[in-house]
Amino acid sequence: MIESLFALTPATVTWTPAVGMVMLACNVAAITLGKATIQQPNVGPAMPGDAKFFGGFSAGAVLGTTSLGHVLGFGAIQGLAAQGLL
Incomplete structure (x- = not known):
């Protein structure tokens, strides 16, 4: 049973x-x-600091957009790696 669980772990991208x-x-x-x-x-x-550096975004907007960016990035990296492009 334990051996079959190890087979389910995905390969990670370096x-x-x-x-x-x-x-x-x-x-x-x-x-x-x-x-x-x-x-x-x-x-x-x-x-x-300087609000212009963050495009006038509040802390919540910066955290929200960069969180979405990381979710999109995770999916893109995993997808590209699965196709052998990364």
Whole structure:
């Protein structure tokens, strides 16, 4: 039984600059999507420092868009790795 559980563990992708670029691209896409669709991006606690650096987003908007970017990036990396492209 234990041996069959080990067979279910997926192979992990080793980090390379290409993997980092895919994650970066997905985060940029999510931030762009958030910038276009969030109706009140500056409501809530402000980001520390210069607000212009964060595009006028509040802390919640930054966390939300980058969280979505990481979910998209995870899926993209796993999909590209499964196809042998990463």
